[in-house]
Amino acid sequence: MIDCKSSKKKILVLTPIYIGEGIPKTFTPVVHYFAREWIKNGHDVRVIHNSAFYPRFFYFIAFFFSGIIASVTGTNVPTRRLSRFKYYVIDKVAVYRMPMFKIAPHLKFSQKRINKQTENIFNIINREGFEPDLIIGHWSNPQLELIYKLKNRIASCKTCLVMHDNGNTISRLYKKNYRKLIDSIDVWGYRSAPIKRSFEANFGKRNSSFMCFSGIPKNFTEHSNNKTFGDELKKFIFVGTLIRRKFPTKLIEAIDAVYEKKDFYINYVGEGNELKKMKALICKKELSHCVKLNGYLPRNKVQQLMIDSECFVMISKGEAYGLVYLEAMAAGCIVIASRNEGFDGVINHGENGFLCESGNEIELACIIRLINNLSSEEKKVISRNAFNTAKKLSDKNVAEDYLEFLSNEIK
Known part of the structure; x- marks a missing residue:
């Protein structure tokens, strides 16, 4: 096995989403x-941040409508037209x-642009004398086509593409040559098990692939997990964008159905x-004393709220991964x-958490009742298992595992 710490690599990363000045904070930093x-x-x-920009209109x-578009489509919408080249360094990257x-959005780039x-x-890489050992892409459009063309010019490098969706975009955009493009990738990464299953159902099992999970800062698990539980869950938390595909109102409906005495807090x-709809529902059900809408909070305050809570719930649809779940664990x-x-x-x-159909408040209510029927010790076991899972998935661990797998595959 190759030690990826001692075998230093030159890595070229291609991505359409990256943090930086002018980039909305809602865009993932993964x-x-x-x-x-x-x-x-x-x-x-x-x-290489392959950021897209569009006509001015x-x-x-x-x-004016970014909130509505995000709520309906689940897609973060850029509101600034970033059309100029920019070089910067962040965290030494x-x-x-x-x-x-x-x-x-969602269309193919022109061949001239590619x-x-x-x-x-x-x-750029030729001017700097940077010949990559690895070219790694995240998201297929336009990374798949760019990787294919770059590999034809840098024959010695190996390639990897990490999928954040099931790959339907590939067959839709590259109708005539998607097989050739797919076969040119040495290693495939998948952000979740459902994405892997769906991709392989569409395009067949690839020769080399791995699960590309995200991690959390190590300090998130440096505390001792001494959370205790009573007979019933009382303190719930939801952290995420309040948009339709995350079903924030379903939590209120499910919990209200379980607790006749309204002795819970969310x-x-x-x-x-979806905030306006949530406020109307809270008012209709007379739950203002049971539900607090905090708005946006900094990460350290969110972490403390999670520590003070017993149960994190978000039964969203179209979630490629969901780092916030790991933070809650x-x-x-x-x-x-x-x-x-x-x-x-x-x-x-049932081992380190629970899974529910997206947006199904009836099943969610059943799961909460199931958890409430567990003994306090059984709840603590699930909490400890969740904590131990999170501890293994630190930023450092997942990044090392990611690169170690690639190093072993391409040696």
Whole structure:
């Protein structure tokens, strides 16, 4: 086995989403977390941020309707037109933001744009004398096509593409040559077990693949998990964007059905287009004393709220992974996540948490009753199992496992 700490790599990362100035805070930082840890381990990492930008009228619409669009589609909408090249360093990671124009979201980039981007990337790494050992892409559009073209020019490098969806985008965008593009990738990564199952059902099992889970900061599990439980769960928490696909109102409906005496408390952390509907439901059910809408809170305050809670619930749909579940497990919460979504496979139902059909408040109520029927000690066992799962999935551990797998596959 190759020790990825001693075998230093030159890694070129391609991604359409990355943190930086002008990037909405709602955009996931997951790729940066990997790159940051690889830098800490002594690897040479360069990030190409293939950010998309659109015609100006798109941003006019987005400015006024971004909340509605996000709530309906589940997609974060950029409200600033970032159309200029930018080089910056963050946490010692060198980032090249190289914007790419296209007519509208979810469409394919033009071949002219792909060719130009390939040339620009090659010129940057050639100018700096940076010949990558690995080219790693996250999300397929436009990374799959860019990786294919770059590999034709840097024959010695190996390639990896991590899927954040089931791959339907690939067959939709690359109708004529998607098989050729797929076969050019050396290693495939999947953000969740459902994504892997769906991708392999569509395109067949790949020769080399791995699960690309995210991790949490090590300090999240440095406390001792001494959470105790009574006969029934009383303190619940939801952390996430308040949009339709995350079903924030379903938690209120389910818990209200379980607790006739209204002797429960729910903390909501987040903002979004469903807030108005939630306020109306809370008023209708006369639950203002039972539900607190905190809005956005900094990460340290969210962590403390989780430590003070007993059960974290978010039964969302279309979740590629869901780092917030892991943070809740690190706080010792009994977590209820969605079945056949991003965290299915990390959570084993009844062992370190529970799984529910997305948006199904009736099943959610049944699961809460099931947990309430467990003894206090049985609840503590699930809490401890959740904590131990989170402890294994630290930022450092998952980044090392990620690179170690690739190193062993391409030796």
